[in-house]
Amino acid sequence: xxxxxxxxxxxxxxxxxxxxxxxxxxxxxxxxxxxxxxxxxxxxxxxxxxxxxxxxxxxxxxxxxxxxxxxxxxxxxxxxxxxxxxxxxxxxxxxxxxxxxxxxxxxxxxxxxxxxxxxxxxxxxxxxxxxxxxxxxxxxxxxxxxxxxxxxxxxxxxxxxxxxxxxxxxxxxxxxxxxxxxxxxxxxxxxxxxxxxxxxxxxxxxxxxxxxxxxxxxxxxxx
Amino acid sequence: xxxxxxxxxxxxxxxxxxxxxxxxxxxxxxxxxxxxxxxxxxxxxxxxxxxxxxxxxxxxxxxxxxxxxxxxxxxxxxxxxxxxxxxxxxxxxxxxxxxxxxxxxxxxxxxxxxxxxxxxxxxxxxxxxxxxxxxxxxxxxxxxxxxxxxxxxxxxxxxxxxxxxxxxxxxxxxxxxxxxxxxxxxxxxxxxxxxxxxxxxxxxxxxxxxxxxxxxxxxxxxxxxxxxxxxxxxxxxxxxxxxxxxxxxxxxxxxxxxxxxxxxxxxxxxxxxxxxxxxxxxxxxx
Numbered sequence: 125x126x127x128x129x130x131x132x133x134x135x136x137x138x139x140x141x142x143x144x145x146x147x148x149x150x151x152x153x154x155x156x157x158x159x160x161x162x163x164x165x166x167x168x169x170x171x172x173x174x175x176x177x178x179x180x181x182x183x184x185x186x187x188x189x190x191x192x193x194x195x196x197x198x199x200x201x202x203x204x205x206x207x208x209x210x211x212x213x214x215x216x217x218x219x220x221x222x223x224x225x226x227x228x229x230x231x232x233x234x235x236x237x238x239x240x241x242x243x244x245x246x247x248x249x250x251x252x253x254x255x256x257x258x259x260x261x262x263x264x265x266x267x268x269x270x271x272x273x274x275x276x277x278x279x280x281x282x283x284x285x286x287x288x289x290x291x292x293x294x295x296x297x298x299x300x301x302x303x304x305x306x307x308x309x310x311x312x313x314x315x316x317x318x319x320x321x322x323x324x325x326x327x328x329x330x331x332x333x334x335x336x337x338x339x340x341x342x343x344x345x346x347x
Numbered sequence: 348x349x350x351x352x353x354x355x356x357x358x359x360x361x362x363x364x365x366x367x368x369x370x371x372x373x374x375x376x377x378x379x380x381x382x383x384x385x386x387x388x389x390x391x392x393x394x395x396x397x398x399x400x401x402x403x404x405x406x407x408x409x410x411x412x413x414x415x416x417x418x419x420x421x422x423x424x425x426x427x428x429x430x431x432x433x434x435x436x437x438x439x440x441x442x443x444x445x446x447x448x449x450x451x452x453x454x455x456x457x458x459x460x461x462x463x464x465x466x467x468x469x470x471x472x473x474x475x476x477x478x479x480x481x482x483x484x485x486x487x488x489x490x491x492x493x494x495x496x497x498x499x500x501x502x503x504x505x506x507x508x509x510x511x512x513x514x515x516x517x518x519x520x521x522x523x524x525x526x527x528x529x530x531x532x533x534x535x536x537x538x539x540x541x542x543x544x545x546x547x548x549x550x551x552x553x554x555x556x557x558x559x560x561x562x563x564x565x566x567x568x569x570x571x572x573x574x575x576x577x578x579x580x581x582x583x584x585x586x587x588x589x590x591x592x593x594x595x596x597x598x599x600x601x602x603x604x605x606x607x608x609x610x611x612x613x614x615x616x617x618x619x620x621x622x623x624x625x626x627x628x629x630x631x632x633x
Binding site: 126127130131134135138181182184185186187188189190191192193194195196197344346347 | 394397398399401417418421422424428430431432433434435436437441444445446447448449450498
């Protein structure tokens with residue numbers, strides 16, 4: 125499995141310039157807007173999406189067939205993709221947090237009269253919310269790719285996302301129509317209290333379900 | 348003695364193609380050539396052995412079930428596929444760093460010495476390699492963990508005669524280094540197999556038409572070229588297939604010396620494997 129992760133990371137090495145540009149843009153964004161939430165979400169999103177492009181590399185080299193000739197089980201092959209996907213959003217999120225802290229401290233040093241304070245708990249929850257979004261996309265996209273291939277899988281994913289968004293809009297419309305009031309403050313305090321746990325458990329559940337579906341598809345697939 | 352590979356009653360059904368009841372073996376120390384036209388079932392047979400596709404029937408590799416001991420078996424296999432490799436966006440150097448994570452027995456020194464011998468660049472992306480260089484790299488990658496069995500799907504297809512010859516030489520060296528090693532090689536370029544294969548398995552429309560030692564095919568098989576009246580004198584049991592050409596009949600026999608004696612023929616031509624293949628596919632049998 126280590127070999128497969130290494131192969132994917134070496135394939136992704138071509139993205140290093142993109143990542144550097146991304147970091148520069150995020151830094152400018154943080155300095156310009158003084159927003160402490162932008163970097164973790166943007167970086168986790170982009171790194172999380174880049175990790176999925178390893179499927180495109182595999183597809184263009186028709187690597188799946190060759191990988192199945194290597195001394196690996198189908199379970200290990202699927203697991204390696206999830207390790208990379210989950211690892212990418214964790215690294216992206218952490219890197220975003222670190223970049224935010226460094227840049228905020230840098231701004232505070234050069235501008236001591238107007239200090240920016242970081243609410244670390246809120247920063248972590250915001251980052252986790254961003255990671256949750258990417259985890260949702262990854263959890264839908266990976267089984268879709270195993271089922272339909274990298275190109276078709278992406279189309280199927282957009283259709284699924286569209287359905288999810290429609291469902292959310294439908295629920296909120298239903299709430300408004302029947303007079304349910306949702307207090308933003310209540311949600312915020314609820315998230316501050318239990319958010320980290322709820323989001324983490326939901327992410328874990330999403331990945332577990334997605335992994336089982338992917339493995340089921342891949343274990344039955346002929347190449 | 349255990350065979351390197353054994354296929355028993357292997358079948359695979361697709362909507363438009365059937366691989367039916369395939370039985371053959373790759374003996375230890377032998378090179379077996381799998382021949383047949385495009386779409387005959389050669390690649391499907393190879394994929395079956397590698398458990399890339401699900402099949403009916405039994406396959407054992409080095410005496411072990413190919414599904415139950417898949418991981419263990421694959422440590423002992425070197426595989427070259429015509430249209431698939433690890434990645435086109437890596438370099439030969441990167442391939443080494445990846446492959447050594449998969450194989451316990453990966454020989455880094457040997458890999459680099461092969462790259463040097465066959466002038467494969469270390470730092471160039473594989474997608475920029477010529478077809479010959481790509482195939483050589485695939486073969487080097489397949490043999491650098493010193494596998495017991497090499498499985499090669501169309502390794503010489505689309506290559507010029509010089510590169511093909513270099514590649515065939517690689518296979519000969521691989522077998523000579525250890526006489527218990529075996530090769531299963533599929534190809535529609537039968538001249539390559541005439542040079543190196545000990546056995547030829549001919550597959551046509553998903554069925555095996557013959558599985559014979561190459562020496563028997565080349566030494567005992569013969570083509571009689573005769574006129575129509577002479578052809579009708581040959582007993583039906585004495586020939587395999589015949590072809591009616593514009594001015595003559597061509598008749599394939601599998602015991603040319605006895606036939607020559609029996610019918611007092613002056614000459615019987617020695618066929619190539621390609622000609623034998625064509626008789627089986629295009630020829631007639633009454």
